[in-house]
Amino acid sequence: MNVLAVLAPVSAVIALIFAYGLSSWIGKMDEGTDRMREISGYIREGAMAFLRREYKTMAVVILVLFLVLGFGIDWLTAVLYVFGALFSVLAGYCGMRVATKGNVRTASAAMSGGMNKALKVAFRSGAVMGLCVVGLGLLGIGGVFVLFGVESASVITGFGLGASSMALFGRVGGGIYTKAADVGADLVGKVEAGIPEDDPRNPAVIADNVGDNVGDVAGMGSDLFESYVGSIISAITLAVVMPSIKPTFGYEFDLPPLAGSVFPLVLSAIGIIASIIGIMCVRGNEKSNPAAALNAGTYISSAIVVVFSFVLSWVFFANFNCAIAIIAGLIVGIAIGKLTEFYTSGDYKHVKKISEQCQTGPATTIISGFGVGMLSTVWPIIMIAVGILVANAFAGLYGIALAAVGMLSTTGMVVAVDAYGPVSDNAGGIAEMSKLPKEVRMITDKLDAVGNTTAAIGKGFAIGSAALTALALFASYSQLAGLESISLLEPMVIAGLFIGAMLPFLFSALTMNSVGKAAYQMIEEVRRQFHCDAGIMEGTCKPDYARCVDISTKAALKEMMAPGLLAIIAPMAVGIIMGTEALGGMLAGALSSGVLVAIMMANAGGAWDNAKKYIEEGHFGGKGSESHKAAVVGDTVGDPFKDTAGPSINILIKLMTIVAVVFAPVFVAIGGLL
Amino acid sequence: MNVLAVLAPVSAVIALIFAYGLSSWIGKMDEGTDRMREISGYIREGAMAFLRREYKTMAVVILVLFLVLGFGIDWLTAVLYVFGALFSVLAGYCGMRVATKGNVRTASAAMSGGMNKALKVAFRSGAVMGLCVVGLGLLGIGGVFVLFGVESASVITGFGLGASSMALFGRVGGGIYTKAADVGADLVGKVEAGIPEDDPRNPAVIADNVGDNVGDVAGMGSDLFESYVGSIISAITLAVVMPSIKPTFGYEFDLPPLAGSVFPLVLSAIGIIASIIGIMCVRGNEKSNPAAALNAGTYISSAIVVVFSFVLSWVFFANFNCAIAIIAGLIVGIAIGKLTEFYTSGDYKHVKKISEQCQTGPATTIISGFGVGMLSTVWPIIMIAVGILVANAFAGLYGIALAAVGMLSTTGMVVAVDAYGPVSDNAGGIAEMSKLPKEVRMITDKLDAVGNTTAAIGKGFAIGSAALTALALFASYSQLAGLESISLLEPMVIAGLFIGAMLPFLFSALTMNSVGKAAYQMIEEVRRQFHCDAGIMEGTCKPDYARCVDISTKAALKEMMAPGLLAIIAPMAVGIIMGTEALGGMLAGALSSGVLVAIMMANAGGAWDNAKKYIEEGHFGGKGSESHKAAVVGDTVGDPFKDTAGPSINILIKLMTIVAVVFAPVFVAIGGLL
Numbered sequence A, B: 001m002n003v004l005a006v007l008a009p010v011s012a013v014i015a016l017i018f019a020y021g022l023s024s025w026i027g028k029m030d031e032g033t034d035r036m037r038e039i040s041g042y043i044r045e046g047a048m049a050f051l052r053r054e055y056k057t058m059a060v061v062i063l064v065l066f067l068v069l070g071f072g073i074d075w076l077t078a079v080l081y082v083f084g085a086l087f088s089v090l091a092g093y094c095g096m097r098v099a100t101k102g103n104v105r106t107a108s109a110a111m112s113g114g115m116n117k118a119l120k121v122a123f124r125s126g127a128v129m130g131l132c133v134v135g136l137g138l139l140g141i142g143g144v145f146v147l148f149g150v151e152s153a154s155v156i157t158g159f160g161l162g163a164s165s166m167a168l169f170g171r172v173g174g175g176i177y178t179k180a181a182d183v184g185a186d187l188v189g190k191v192e193a194g195i196p197e198d199d200p201r202n203p204a205v206i207a208d209n210v211g212d213n214v215g216d217v218a219g220m221g222s223d224l225f226e227s228y229v230g231s232i233i234s235a236i237t238l239a240v241v242m243p244s245i246k247p248t249f250g251y252e253f254d255l256p257p258l259a260g261s262v263f264p265l266v267l268s269a270i271g272i273i274a275s276i277i278g279i280m281c282v283r284g285n286e287k288s289n290p291a292a293a294l295n296a297g298t299y300i301s302s303a304i305v306v307v308f309s310f311v312l313s314w315v316f317f318a319n320f321n322c323a324i325a326i327i328a329g330l331i332v333g334i335a336i337g338k339l340t341e342f343y344t345s346g347d348y349k350h351v352k353k354i355s356e357q358c359q360t361g362p363a364t365t366i367i368s369g370f371g372v373g374m375l376s377t378v379w380p381i382i383m384i385a386v387g388i389l390v391a392n393a394f395a396g397l398y399g400i401a402l403a404a405v406g407m408l409s410t411t412g413m414v415v416a417v418d419a420y421g422p423v424s425d426n427a428g429g430i431a432e433m434s435k436l437p438k439e440v441r442m443i444t445d446k447l448d449a450v451g452n453t454t455a456a457i458g459k460g461f462a463i464g465s466a467a468l469t470a471l472a473l474f475a476s477y478s479q480l481a482g483l484e485s486i487s488l489l490e491p492m493v494i495a496g497l498f499i500g501a502m503l504p505f506l507f508s509a510l511t512m513n514s515v516g517k518a519a520y521q522m523i524e525e526v527r528r529q530f531h532c533d534a535g536i537m538e539g540t541c542k543p544d545y546a547r548c549v550d551i552s553t554k555a556a557l558k559e560m561m562a563p564g565l566l567a568i569i570a571p572m573a574v575g576i577i578m579g580t581e582a583l584g585g586m587l588a589g590a591l592s593s594g595v596l597v598a599i600m601m602a603n604a605g606g607a608w609d610n611a612k613k614y615i616e617e618g619h620f621g622g623k624g625s626e627s628h629k630a631a632v633v634g635d636t637v638g639d640p641f642k643d644t645a646g647p648s649i650n651i652l653i654k655l656m657t658i659v660a661v662v663f664a665p666v667f668v669a670i671g672g673l674l
Helices: A002-027 A034-072 A075-112 A114-154 A156-193 A205-241 A257-281 A290-317 A321-344 A349-360 A362-375 A378-408 A411-433 A438-480 A491-532 A534-538 A545-559 A561-578 A580-616 A626-670 B002-027 B034-072 B075-154 B156-193 B205-241 B257-281 B290-317 B321-344 B349-360 B362-375 B378-408 B411-433 B438-480 B491-532 B534-538 B545-559 B561-578 B580-616 B626-670
Strands: none
Touching (some): A002 A257, A034 A075, A034 A561, A034 A626, A075 A114, A075 A411, A114 A156, A114 A205, A114 A257, A114 A438, A156 A205, A156 A491, A205 A257, A205 A378, A205 A411, A205 A545, A205 A626, A257 A290, A290 A321, A290 A411, A290 A438, A321 A349, A321 A378, A321 A438, A321 A580, A349 A580, A349 A626, A349 B491, A362 A580, A362 B491, A378 A438, A378 B491, A438 A626, A491 A534, A491 A545, A491 A561, A491 A580, A491 A626, A491 B362, A491 B378, A491 B580, A545 A561, A561 A580, A580 B580, B002 B075, B002 B257, B034 B075, B034 B205, B034 B411, B034 B545, B034 B561, B034 B626, B075 B156, B075 B205, B075 B290, B075 B411, B156 B205, B156 B491, B156 B545, B156 B561, B156 B626, B205 B411, B205 B438, B205 B626, B257 B290, B257 B411, B290 B321, B290 B411, B290 B438, B321 B362, B321 B378, B349 B580, B362 B580, B362 B626, B378 B438, B378 B580, B438 B626, B491 B534, B491 B545, B491 B580, B491 B626, B545 B561, B561 B580, B561 B626, B580 B626
């Protein structure tokens, strides 16, 4: 059976080769006019410079944790930690490089070849990111497994820790960067100076476009890299500690460590192949809607995974229990995605209601959006609870991990769909700044809008898998810490639960505060430039783009440290001071409140965004009306909710759990100071 | 020892006699001019009419639950449930009657006797409410205990259920009433029509003043009635199930059911006497600040409780462990109160920072206030966690219950300080509407402002005691359900935890949505009146106050049902369908996320309110500036946060736990359908 594990690195390499092929194809596309080249050059340079500086800053954190792990746990874990971090960096770097090439080529394709060609270029740019994420992820885990066999279960968490810590810093840093630039560009440029979005006279316009890349492409890529890696690791570690599965439904079956570990690897290998097939199936058609093309790709790859999960489940365990757990995960993910759409799309009643409330001003806009965000937690949470119970009923805790693996097996496809949005968005920015014909912008806007809807499924997968993965890792933690029960009747556990539930609130407060501070600096700088040089507004002088890029970069790097370190230090402090049971309580508290805060923030933000768009379509007074102004307030409040704080919490809960897993032996040895 | 239990009803009767005395004293005060009488008559009528209709609506709920309890549990519990509900009604009714007499007399006293006399009248009006709450609460529990002895432990939870369910409906209904009227009066009157606060031309002005009474007086009173009763009940039920205490610190000691039950009763009896002494010590002095007088009363009564807790602890258990648990509770309560002040008062940096952010518009105002609300959860949660651990270390789970009892023993004094604020606020409204000299309004404003600060301690006690009481009831639940452990490693418990953590979000969404709907109707009506009758604005025609009162009343009664029933039905559904362990997980989830959401909402709302006031004092542009407009948006968003959703969550978590306690035998018998 061990030999099947080789499928993992093999399929990973196939993905990387395929990514390379797509990337070369994109490189050969036309870059358009000189002006387009120039602008996309600025964006690429800014984005790359940010990533380089971010990685340099991170190098210190990586080095410190490497030493802590080496001396505290063992050196193999420490080395794998570094590999996890490096692979995450590599995935983000390669993906973003291609995305920053793809944007200008998408604009050019829209100009010369119309919607279909533009879709192809944009989607393939996103697909490179998707394939890099899954290719590097499975290459890392699969490679380690092939080298060390089931023994790798005890050290592979190091790889996960590397991926998670980079993801958190990447998401937070990228999120702060993009929102500082966005708010700065919008508030001074659009609102105060009255110039349109992406106008080249706006000094923050390049920083804004750079932000889309470092936040929505690189940040999102490292986020899904860690989700992908985390779910597979959680399944492997559980397989090694659980001797057999006694399900409530179906037959009891053995779970040999080897078969249990190889199963998720092979499933992920098939997921990669399924993603490649899905990616190839996305081809526009002048008659059809681009959304249909993207959805077709997603459904095809999911269908392949479903079929093979039955086959594999039978081959490995002689029953279909594991397949049912996987399908439960897929259904939960899709359901959360659809629910997300229901609460955040302008086609449904909630967003329309928020738009209506915009008529009575910003206060009622905020209250109703906030209410929708809170209300939107109900069904996703019930779905997650049902998913947990079904997966557990058929395949125990291992089933819960498999549900997450199943959900994320088609990550290649999901990331492709997700990353294609910001590429199109950037293409629109380049078109605007290069003064291309209006039709070009219309095409990129259309592509972007479609991306927003299709990406809802991706969000559902991100949230659902985060909850399930964290839970599976939590189960591994309890095994490693030797806890047979973490009882809520122990005051220590309850104290931990309270502290854990508080952490997502503290974390959100820190990140939102950071966005506020960074945006404030950006606003000041843009105002200063407009004030000092009248030629900028007249269009006779070029604004100092670099300075705005620099402000965002510096602020993001400085501000990402506190929330990032909180996620690493909090579980260590609780584990050392309060002991392993309290840490269990803390993780459960952070998991439950974190998922809720994340859903609330993401959906409130999304709903405000689309309420604004709904009004811009001409409802309730349309653009420029008082309702629209209120809607802009809602959208601005929602920005850090949905693009900074919300998505980072998904990583936070997994990172804290993986820190607990890795350091469990240390906490057991200390035994709690209290 | 049993004989000491008699102290409870005796001191309760003393409190009620004292309340009667104060109430007669207030009745003899001068009511001022005819105009003042007329206006206060409207307010009193509106408030009383609302309460009567609310109680009539509630009668159906009470009847249904009475039958469910009678047939499902036993008839004694059912009868005590009705008594709990009736005593809660009585406390709210009597307190509010006096408050609606006190308001006009406070205004009159301010006119004739100055600050000191006004303080005396206002404070004594609040004190009647405080004494009614503790008097009726301890009369009920003490009476039951004297009649049935330790056997009462199994039925007294019925009394608590009655108090809790009335409190939730009262808080939610009152909260919706007051905020609908407030928002309606402000948005149309102040903002659109440009007339000042409490202007008699505003059709919603009477409804607004009625709202202060039904929300901030009656609602708050029933809230603290249930906290008070709930904490004592949790201590009694724990004492009966726990044979001995094995503390980490100090000696192990027996906990005989009788001594363990009588102890909290005697402690509360002393708390009542301490509150009466504290109330008598509040006497203004022309030279001193009224805040000093109020604080002196609070500190004196707390000091008496501290001294006697040592005496009682020694007399009952021959050690000081229980006293330490009580003091831990008191310290946590005071600390949370001080922290509340730090995050929500204009004297400290956070509110100043929000005010500064008002300069860049409503969006940054909302983001920063929201950030402050989230940040403000950190230290209170740590304090609660430490309080739990210290109380448990010295006196086990029983100690946690005692910490809550200790915190709430001076409830009489706390409610007096709390209720005095809205009385002063109302007095100001009457002064304005009766066109009394400006000095009168200045005095009532000063009294109101002082009340806001001193009330912070009360908020700390409300939140801290809610967490501790719910936890103690949770422990009783586990005993009654026969659960030795509620392990977070069970998927069923985790599913329950997720659902429980979601409930405060759903509950808040429902209540905020209700405020929005009710406010919308009010806005329409006020606009309609201004539009139809030009004489209203000219001051030649009297607006139709009754119609606005009617809208608030109807909306509040209709909208309070869904969130109220949710709190009763959710734990029953989870207990029946998912079983007792899942219900344990649900309660812990609701407790942890509920406390956080409650603190966040209360403090964000308070901070926005005071940021607005800070700007009105002349900072960052002062009244009428753009900053002020942004601050008004923040304040309007904060209103339903801090006065409707936030405080109701404290009751929600206790009500759900007490439902679980009462129905535990049913859930055990069913055994979970899943």
